[in-house]
Amino acid sequence: MSxxxxxxxxxxxxxxxxxxxRRKRYPLVLMLEPLFKCNLACAGCGKIxxxxxxxxxRLTVEQCLKAVEECGAPIVSIPGGExxxxxxxxxxxxxxxxxxxxxxxxxxxxLLKKKxxxxxxxxxxxxxxxxxxxxxxxxxxxxxxxxxxxxxAVDGIREALKRGFRxxxxxxxxxxxxPRRVRKFFDEMMDLGVEGMMVSPGYSxxxxxxxxHFLQKDKTNRLFSDILSNKKRGWRFNQSPLFLQFLMxxxxxxxxxxxxxTFNIFGWQRPCYLLQEGYAHSFxxxxxxxxxESYGKASGNPKCQDCMVHCGFEATAVDKTFGTWxxxxxxxxxxxxxxx
Numbered sequence: 001m002s003x004x005x006x007x008x009x010x011x012x013x014x015x016x017x018x019x020x021x022r023r024k025r026y027p028l029v030l031m032l033e034p035l036f037k038c039n040l041a042c043a044g045c046g047k048i049x050x051x052x053x054x055x056x057x058r059l060t061v062e063q064c065l066k067a068v069e070e071c072g073a074p075i076v077s078i079p080g081g082e083x084x085x086x087x088x089x090x091x092x093x094x095x096x097x098x099x100x101x102x103x104x105x106x107x108x109x110x111l112l113k114k115k116x117x118x119x120x121x122x123x124x125x126x127x128x129x130x131x132x133x134x135x136x137x138x139x140x141x142x143x144x145x146x147x148x149x150x151x152x153a154v155d156g157i158r159e160a161l162k163r164g165f166r167x168x169x170x171x172x173x174x175x176x177x178x179p180r181r182v183r184k185f186f187d188e189m190m191d192l193g194v195e196g197m198m199v200s201p202g203y204s205x206x207x208x209x210x211x212x213h214f215l216q217k218d219k220t221n222r223l224f225s226d227i228l229s230n231k232k233r234g235w236r237f238n239q240s241p242l243f244l245q246f247l248m249x250x251x252x253x254x255x256x257x258x259x260x261x262t263f264n265i266f267g268w269q270r271p272c273y274l275l276q277e278g279y280a281h282s283f284x285x286x287x288x289x290x291x292x293e294s295y296g297k298a299s300g301n302p303k304c305q306d307c308m309v310h311c312g313f314e315a316t317a318v319d320k321t322f323g324t325w326x327x328x329x330x331x332x333x334x335x336x337x338x339x340x
Contacts (some may be wrong), residue, residue, distance in 0.1 A: 002168075002196030002236035006125055007075075007102050014074045015322045025258040025287055027073040028315040031273050033264035034059045034092065038082040040108055042144045044172060044202050047081055057265045061088045065095055067263040070283040077130070077260075079106040090120045097126045104130040106170060110149065112156030116163055128166035128195065131157055135171065136185045143174070154192065161193050168238045170198040175215050179226035186235050196238030200310040201247065203274050216306045221249035233338040239310070241334035242327060243317035247308060248340065251320075255296040255304065258287060259315020271295045273311040275303060 003011075011028070018026040035058035036047045048055070068076055076096055083089055084107050096103045109131045115121065134143035137150040160167045169189050173182065189197055201215040201223075215223065224247035237244060246253050257272035267279035268286040275295070280286035296304050320327035334340055 002238050004125060004166075004195075010074050010100075010102065011318070012322070015318060019322060025256075025292070027071050027261050027283075028259045028318055029075040029077050029311075030068060030071045030073040031077050031079060031260055031262040031311065032064055032067060033079055033081065033262065034064055034083060034086045034089070035265070036081045037085050038080060038108075039085060039110055040082070040144050040146060040149070044143065044174065054265070058086060059265055061092050061095065064092055064263075065099075067268075067283070068096065068099065068101065071261060071263070073101075073261075075102045075104065077104045077106060082108055082110075084111040084115060093121060093127060097124050100126060103127050104168065106130045106132065107156075108132045108144065108149065109153040109156030113152075113159045116156075116159050116165075121165070123164040123166075125166070128168050129156075129160050130168045130170050130198070131194075133169045133171055133185075133189065134173075135177070136181055136188065139177070139181065139185075143172075157192055157194060167194045168196050168198060169194055170200075172200055172202045173215070173223065174202045175219060177223060179223065182227050183232075186232070190234055190236065194236075196236040198238050198310065199244075199247075201308050203307050203309045215308075217308060220247060220306075220308050224248045228340050231338065231340050240314060240317040240321060241331050241340060242320055243310065243314050244340050245330070245334070246313055246317060250340075251317075253313055253316045253320070254298055255307065255312040256316045256319065257295060257312055258290075258292065259319070260311040261286060274307070274309060 015028070036050050037055045038048050041048045080086070083105055086092070093103055093105065103126055105127065107129060109129070112129065121127065131153055133153055134140045140150040140153070141147050157167055186197060201220045224244070228244060228248055242251060245251055260273060261283065262269040262273045267281055268283055269276060270278045270280060270286065270290050271292065272295070280289065293299060295301055321331045322328065
């Protein structure tokens with residue numbers, strides 16, 4: 001695995017503390033969306049579908065920091081929209097680093113090289129640029145609905161690595177993905193020198209323009225088994241090995257949507273990053289007054305039956321790692337052997 005030791009220790013100690021306090025629901029990663037505005041209109045993303053007056057809105061740095069304090073999660077992921085369009089992004093990142101939060105700035109990297117050349121960010125073990133890469137050039141440019149974006153992203157990755165920044169990738173796979181091409185893509189990302197890769201199946205949520213190419217559960221299991229069954233030793237993933245095994249169909253987990261809570265211009269989104277079924281005015285309100293039993297596979301909710309997305313199940317996998325001896329053993333074996 002590719003997670004730095006300091007981050008691994010911070011997350012491990014945090015999870016153990018939650019276990020000792022017997023907290024059933026605790027956050028692991030805060031999904032902080034300072035704005036929905038983007039410079040792409042990807043077919044699998046619904047953020048850009050908001051009306052113009054919503055796309056003009058953004059959170060203040062103070063609102064962002066208050067949400068971080070409320071939540072208390074050790075990791076803060078900053079998606080969007082495109083966070084590099086957020087005028088105060090440098091200030092926000094600097095403040096989060098001061099708080100010793102591990103920050104994953106999720107960007108399509110169109111603006112990354114320019115921002116780095118202007119000296120807008122400083123390298124830190126607490127900051128990682130998480131680059132949106134949905135496959136090789138052909139697949140990625142098709143997914144983001146614009147030619148040339150793959151090359152811009154690669155340029156951004158190289159510039160960030162050259163300047164000493166942590167760089168990871170995040171990849172969403174859809175129905176029709178070719179396992180051989182995905183494996184070649186993993187090779188290319190490792191050759192570039194990225195720290196680690198995050199991968200997840202797409203999910204058919206209501207605002208996405210293209211809802212025909214999202215994966216169902218059985219197809220997800222087959223696809224990820226084909227990709228990962230003979231995993232190369234050199235591939236580094238910025239994810240729990242139990243989550244990758246879950247994608248392959250080796251585990252049957254329930255969703256823990258409170259593990260990756262979302263805060264944006266509307267408030268705390270219920271119940272998760274993908275389903276938009278109301279908002280809470282505080283993190284405590286989200287945790288205590290959300291009808292969690294109405295979501296997840298066991299609930300029978302049809303919206304949840306095929307979902308295997310990282311924001312719902314990565315926290316489950318981490319909880320299983322530290323909550324059961326079997327989970328701890330399976331994780332250790334995967335890390336030591338490099339096999340899934």
